[in-house]
Amino acid sequence: MAATHDKFGRPIVVVTGMGVVTSLGAGKADNWAKLTAGESGIRTITRFPTNGLKTSIAGTVDFLKVEPFSSPDLSQKLAETAAEEAITQAAIGTKGDFPGPLFLAVAPVEIEWPNRLELGRDTGILDYTYDDLLRVSGGGKYRSYHRRFLFGSVSDHLAENFGTKGSPISLSTACASGASAIQLGVEAIRRGESDAALCVATDGSVNLENLIRFSLLSALSMRNDAPQSAARPFSKNRDGFVMAEGAGALVLESYAGAKARGAAILGVLAGCGELADSFHRTRSSPDGKPIIGCVRNALSDAGIGPERIDYINAHGTGTPENDKMEYLGISSVFGEQTSRVPVSSNKSMVGHTLSAAGAVEAVFSLLTLEHQRIPPTINYDVPDPAISFDVVPNKARDARVTAVMSNSFGFGGQNASLILTREPL
């Protein structure tokens, strides 16, 4: 009998479907072609006026329209597009009847400025306050806004459209959310709760206030004149991340279940690790211990040592702080091997898709395993001498890749790492 359980006796979790949307395009084929060609999806924002802003670029997804725009509306559209692709590839269940739970990474939701101002106009006065907004809120005229701006709104629609089972989970672990959604799916299958899980991560939240919030934290690149070369992970002249939109979706199954129904296995979710950082709300502990612990947890969960990893899909945001801390964490675990392991950042091309990043990058990691080709870190012209990664500079590279580590680190001390392999370990 071919092993259906790993060395710890847990069901092996495999990927049988995946979908992705980024500023580069919709779907795996389009994204992979552009990613390995070193193309950037970053552009000048046209969705709203950017006068007076320090940052006016983003990796927006403009080819999927929602009218009028709201972040949950676009997040939902992105998630549906990615999930549809993943489920179609997996050919699992029947249309609208997915045989497992939904784990959705999604950005926090709130009523947005266009809605606030719409209600304001409805008050009929100029000096209106929240009391006046409250006065006109009821009566059913704005009922659809209650549905739309609940935190569970996007997962509720996905659960209905795809017919996932049970209570859908919406989660946020900031920029690690996508990885956390996958981890929740892996754990559910390992517990034997389900043979399949739909793990989706989405972020369509490039609106004015969100952009300004990140800008005020001095987190964003201000290279507005050259959008496509703004995201510069691991470069000495990196100046921040570029906000971006996108979605990634994975259909996870138990290896036994996938084999039984004859599904094509696209890869294995061999390990997940997490560890929280208690140092600061936006900065990593200077000793790198939480990142080191997170990476070690992922390796130990997969039951392998760092020598088995032959590509690292970095968090690589391009902020001065993140890239430095990621290097410290990785080099502490990988030791002398560090400079020999290719480490590239997809964010140099698609920007930082925030809540979606962990799943988008898991899809790209799986495509790396499939095509045996590593996407580059573009805009790498001025190496940071303090970061001696092999960043796969500017050009994709063919390589033998059997095991990938994908890292995600976020505000609030969130760290999560995934280990993905081509074959069961």
Add this chain to the structure above:
Amino acid sequence: MTETKSSKPGSTEVWITGIGLATSLGEGLDTTWDALSQRRINVDEKNFAPYVVHPWAPVNFDIQIPKKGDQRQMEAWQRIGTYTAGLALDSAGIKGNNEILARMDMIVAAGGGERDLAVDTAIMQAAAKNNFAPGFLNERLMSDLRPTLFLAQLSNLLAGNIAIVHGVTGSSRTFMGEEGAGVDAARIALARIAAGQSDIALIGGSHNSERKEMLMLYQFDDFNLRDHFAPVWARSGKPGFALGSVGAFLVMESRAHAQTRGARPFARLTNVVADQARRKTPGEVTASLQSLWSKLGKLDDNGAIITGATGVEPVTSEELAFLRQHPDFAIRASGTAFGHNMEAQFILGLALAALSISRGALFPPNDPTALEVEMSKAPSQIVVAGAGHWRSEGMALVEAVK
């Protein structure tokens, strides 16, 4: 922490060994119990009129959040939650126990943080006077938004603050999605411990009722209770929920882990189940709750049900139809005393159930409709139930440790 062990689903007994409660009725388990015993209710019918809310009972935040700098980095919901998480860790006897805290898992059920209403209002008024000119918002938002406000609003930063202030760092997960988030926080934490994927976890949520921007969201479908307070079951003429102010956190751990460190249990958390009916046709919620009931495990006769029933319609009537199928169970609606607390409501119910079991009594009824009746014996099982105001049904079985 990440699992590396072989897991045997559901084989491990899970205890509730710590409870943190701070609500509109005050803080701490004795205060809460006394208030429930005296049928005390704290409502504000004036400051948010015509809407009724249960206001937060002020505490000395310094006790659980000693650094003023930390307090300043948070908005009210985060302070309530971080404070109460500290109470739960104290209750479990692990406050400051870094060996345990560093490997303790955390699942927080969260909404988002308070907006700065003064800033919003100034911008809205200026926008109106400028005839809502395109691009007008840019300058004002750039100059008026506080950089730190973003972090005080981010959903996952309640967990982030708990990690910073109390050192819980094994893992940090934040579930969103109103009432269901609280059910799933308990469900996933229980499943992980029961399967050997985790030894000990902190779960919880917090809610602040005194927020006009949230009253607005719920008023879009007229969910807010208006004018005068009434107990949950006595709102049939004027349905609605009165938002509550609650921090509710629990420490859950495997029996073996608790016994090794000599911790005493309040109760055992035996099962948590959840579903999400589409609610397109009448009766779906009743059927969903009845289905969850059948999955709870063996229920003894003459038990008790603590429900987070909201008081809004049609879901409260649907839940009543379910409750009436179990007439030998004593019923309590947590919403009467504590209001409706969204993400925190189910965890509040678990806390009240564990507290009742540990005190050997169910708190007295507070219901003019007499659906709630006295329970004279000590409860050995309490079912915690809840049907969310728009989505989500959840149920749990809390039992005395044998």
